[in-house]
Amino acid sequence: MNGLPGLRDGRLVDRRVLEAGRLARALRALDGEGEETRLVGGAVRDLALGARAGDFDLATTALPDVVMRRAAAAGFHVAPTGLAHGTVTVIVEGKPIEVTTLRRDIDTDGRHAKVVFGRDFREDALRRDFTINALSLTRDGVAHDYVGGLADLADRRVRFIGEPRQRIREDYLRILRFFRFSARYGEGALDADGLQAAIGEREGMAILSRERVRAELLKLFAAPRAAEVVARICEAGLLNPIFAGQADGARFARLAAIEAARGEAADPLLRLAALAVLIEEDAERLRERLRLSNAEFDRLSVLARGLSDLHGLDAPPPLSGLKRLMFERRRRGALDALTLAQADSGASPEDRRFARASAFLAGAEELTLPFSGADLMARGLTHGQRIGATLKTFQALWIRAGFPREPEALARLLDAALEP
Structure with a gap:
């Protein structure tokens, strides 16, 4: 497939990752002798796209006790991190590899699943969320695809496996994962069936832990197409119940454009602020709704106070004002507030005045009171x-x-x- 430079005739082009290194060592220990172990998950997806894979997950026919015994015999440290779900963490060359026994769901409650172990890779693939996440790779580099995931990956399309609403009811976090993976791997319009299902099942997100929602949102906000996808989420009103307030997708997009114009990496927490922080009380609300860490809340709170200092400006303050802003809000808070003030001002993302002001704040010595x-x-x-x-x-x-x-x-x- 032309869209998958990492594969040729269904086989991995560059198989060095399977022949040497920590993944190869883990596969040698766990594959064979009556058991089959494959590479699964994001690593297969990335390798097929011709990208480098760093985090490895394995699926195996071997039961957890067999995995632990074999891993220990190979000299690896073993941590039984999720035995109820068949997951063992194997430490190879100082880095973790999660190994999970094949399984099938027998009951779900929208957050967690009760499973039984199996030996069928196809059955295991069918229980996953999206077609592009159901791929597996054997030790000889052959890609296995039971649900059309390779074609979808080549076309940059994110689709649920089977009936979307049923997949979502198994774990309502899949609503946010649908948008995150679409923003990371998709191109063009969102899958219509998936979008309709996400909107139809949106009330189910109320049962999710706030920590899981926070983690998924921050991953979504960092994705390459986040601005485009977040706009669709806001149009559907899906974030309002999560935030207990309005979400400003247009402001999010303006911030993303400023970051791009400056050549800066996406800042997920600042993007959260663009969506939902205007005043300090908004930061308080997000701390409660998303279980933000103390450091995350402090950053949003300082940012909100800085925004109040800059409210209504259509240009950066003069040098004296910038110094005062940095003295009162410190460097991080001043930079955050100035960036969102630019997004609010109507100025172009390439505005040189704001760029110069930002560069000053980034490089100037922080001021401290000279007396104590x-x-x-x-x-x-x-x-x-x-x-x-x-x-x-x-x-x-x-x-x-x-x-x-x-x-x-x-x-x-x-x-x-x-x-x-």
Whole structure:
């Protein structure tokens, strides 16, 4: 297939990854002697596309205890990370390889599945979500495809296996995965049946853990076609229940265009802010709705305060304003706020004024208050409340004066702050 440079006549063109290295060592230990073990998942998809694969997952007919015994005999460290679902993590050359026994679902609740182990690779493939995720590769480099995944991958099409609504009901996270994989591997219009099913089953996402939703969204936001796909998600109203508020797909697209114009990698958390943060309360809401980490929440909260500083501007603030922004919001918060302010301003993604302002914030020395409470105590102040009030007054005077660093100027400002 012309769209799959990594394959020729159904076989991997460059088989070095199967012949040497940690994947080859794992396959030698687990394949054969009455059991079959294949490479599955994203690595097969990437290799077929001619890309490098770094993370490896294996599927095997061997039961977990057999996998652990063989892996240990080969000298690998073994971690029984998911025995209930047949998954064992094998550490080869310091890196993990997940090995899962073939299985079939006997019951699902929209979040998790009860499984029984099997020995049929085709049956195992049919329980997966999308055709491009149901591929497997044997140790001789032959690609196995039971559901048309290679043709879909060549055409850059993301399709559910079988009836889309049934696949989604098995795990409602597949709604977001449909959009993520479409944004990462798809081209052209979204699969119509998949989109209709995602919209029809959207209420099922309410039962998902917020941590799983957060992780899937951040992966989606980093994908190459994220702006286009997120626009469709917003049109369908699928993010509003997740965020408990409106999602601004147009603002997301403007941010993505700015990142592209600057040659910057996609920033998933900043893109989340573009979708749903205007004020500090929005950051609070997202922390609760998505179980954001403390660091993620702090970044969004500082960004929101910086946006308030820049509200209504159609151009970057002058140098003094940029210095104040960085002093009050620190470098990361200032850069985040300025970038979203550009997205809100109507300025072009290539706007040179904003580019220069961003470059200044990225390279300038961060400003810190030149005096501390200890300095004031050395000047004779002893009362804690008086020290705090004096520092606050000095800070305001220092900012108004343009952040001077000369000792004489600082002394004059401190004297002014100490005046009763």
